[in-house]
Amino acid sequence: MIKKPAKLTLLFSLMAISYGHLNAQTAGPNAYKIAFEPANTRLMKIEADLTAASDIFEMSEYGADQFRGRWAEFVRDLRAYGANGTPLDVKDLGDAKWRIAVKPGEKVRLNYNVLLDHDKHKWAAGIDSVSFVRDWGVYASGRSYFITNGPRSGKASVTFDLPRGWNVTTPWPAEKGGRNSFTARDAADLTGSMIFAGTHKEFVIARDGFELVFAIGSEELFAEEERYRSLANGVMDYYIKLMGGVPNPPPSNPFSRSVVIVSPGEQTDGEVIGNNICIIVGSKNDPMSDLFARFIFAHEFFHLWNGKSIRPKTTEDEWFKEGFTNIYAMKALYRIGAISEAELFGVLDGLFYKRYSTDESYAKASMRDVAGGDEKHKHWGLIYGGGMFAGLCIDTEIRRASANERSLDDLMRSFYSRYSGSDRTYVTDDLKTAMSSLSKSDLNTFFGDHIYGAKPVPIDRCLNSVGLRAEIADGSLKVSRKPDASAAEERMIAGLLGK
Ligand SMILES: [Zn+2]
Structure with missing residues (x-):
């Protein structure tokens, strides 16, 4: 038997201590399985095996205020089961919150469906802030479908079960050995995410440990891949040289990977959720919509520096955050x-x-x-x-x-x-x-x-x-x-x- 060197043992015990410390604050492990059926891609079937951090389960506190049940308006058939499969009582508290008869530390399984009908409704910030379903796949922001224990939820694995020929782009690091499996840091990392699942194309641009992952939806945009690549490379190099480094977020919001989802649609629009960007490119017959799409990309991308790395104390300095981001988006493109x-x-x-x-x-x-x-x-x-x-x-x-x-x-x-x-x-x-x-x-x-x-x-x-x-x-x-x-x-x- 090989004796462990003392230093290594010390390291292990330190790791155990910090792991125990983490466990005291957040609960885990948590695992979400998300399935799409080829016949009805509007229905997301979710099975979540969670370690309860509390008896209150909830969806994102941001958005969907126009509906009485907020995000829960799109949730169907929520059921909960205890460790041995016994059904647990689920009380709807409104405001996309539920009380489930479970004690902290206990295992609970949630089964629920999310009807991705968000794009059939009006949204002040546009459907790029919620979800949309197209022939070539499904876009979904994390806030539209994740039920968690809120800030006290711990790390979670997320696995997708996809129709044949589909792939999925997410902001989370892939789990080793797992197919379409990823690891999210916490509830904010889940609800602040965006994914695209479908027959889109994905490519990655990397600099100094930072990754920009592009998902380009629909075949009509595939021909533009080279143009998007060179646009993204050029803009990224300009920003890195200008600022002196890649995005460098605060310890409270660590990220080294951002997703950019580009899909055709009716009207050019763009949205940042968490550290990710969704861009809808309007009709190709309108030259202005293409220019706006480039501008929106450059603008949202610069927010990873001005907004996520350099942050205002209050909203009073939005003029700097937004106005100066416009200046540098314009300069980068020029x-x-x-x-x-x-x-x-x-x-x-x-x-x-x-x-x-x-x-x-x-x-x-x-x-x-x-x-x-x-x-x-x-x-x-x-x-x-x-x-x-x-x-x-x-x-x-x-x-x-x-x-x-x-x-x-x-x-x-x-x-x-x-x-x-x-x-x-x-x-x-x-x-x-x-x-x-x-x-x-x-x-x-x-x-x-x-x-x-x-x-x-x-x-x-x-x-x-x-x-x-x-x-x-x-x-x-x-x-x-x-x-x-x-x-x-x-x-x-x-x-x-x-x-
Ligand atoms: Zn902005």
Whole structure:
């Protein structure tokens, strides 16, 4: 018999201690088996073998508020069984919660079906936030079908039983040796997930331990695979170089793998759930819908840095999170040649300025004050557009003050190194201080007027100050190059736009 070296024994006992410690806080192991029947892919059949952490079982606390039973509106035939197969009493508490007659630590089996009819209803955030069923497969967000013990649920394995010819794309790491089996960290990792199961194509782009897993739905998009690959590679490289590293989330939300699900649909739309992205590409006959799809991808992808790695303390800084994400999405696409300069100027006017200047709170409320809860979606123009214009203005200040030696890029990089990988968050004054220092000026007035105050951002004046020709007339922002720009101005414009 080989004697274990003392150090190894110590390591094992330390592991046992920390495992025991973990067990005290969370319950596990948990195993979900999810089956789709070829004849009716709208019905998800779920069998969950759980170790109860409490007697309250629930679905995600986010969304589906338009239904009386919230997510439970789509759950059918929920039954529960004890260790020896005895049926357990299930009491529906409403609000997608149930009390099941089980004690913490006891085993319980849940059997239930989820009818994936979400796409037959209206959703404020679009069907990409819930589920949809197509000829080539099924998209489902974790919140639409997982029943867990909430935050106290432990690690879970998830195994899919799929119709012949199908595969499944998930954000979770694959379980060794298991076919279509994965391991999720906890309930948040389950409900914050998205999957695509079907005859789609999957490809992975990896950098420095971070993986972006693409699922491209329907054959009509297969021909675009190369285009998506090169778009994703180009945008990823630009973001990594800009920020100084791959997404680096806080210890409370670890991830090294994100899923991007791309499917054709009626209207171009996009959604981030957890650390994953769903994009619906609208009709191919509309060139704008293709441009929007690229823009939405670049925008949602940058949130893995600005939003998930660098995080605001409150919703008051959504203008920075959303507006600056727009700036870098635009710069990334322009940099890699995925949009032309004419398209960029066109989007600045037709999308951002239009929605900014027609926001019902334009010139009436501060972009910080309209970002809480549902208000955020009503004030897309003020937050996404206004925030973007505020950022572009500040970039022109920094570039002029430093002869184009410094820029907003330095701010992004310094915030990434200061906040990423930690649970620290920023507030508006942190932004003001860092931007003032980069522009070697006091940005008190700018922040007082346009960030804390309701005064419109003078985007035309800012763009003119670095040598562009910008004019606001008849509710439009017209931007063009001026023929007599100096070499110094040309350099500032190139930097501002991302070249
Ligand atoms: Zn966003």
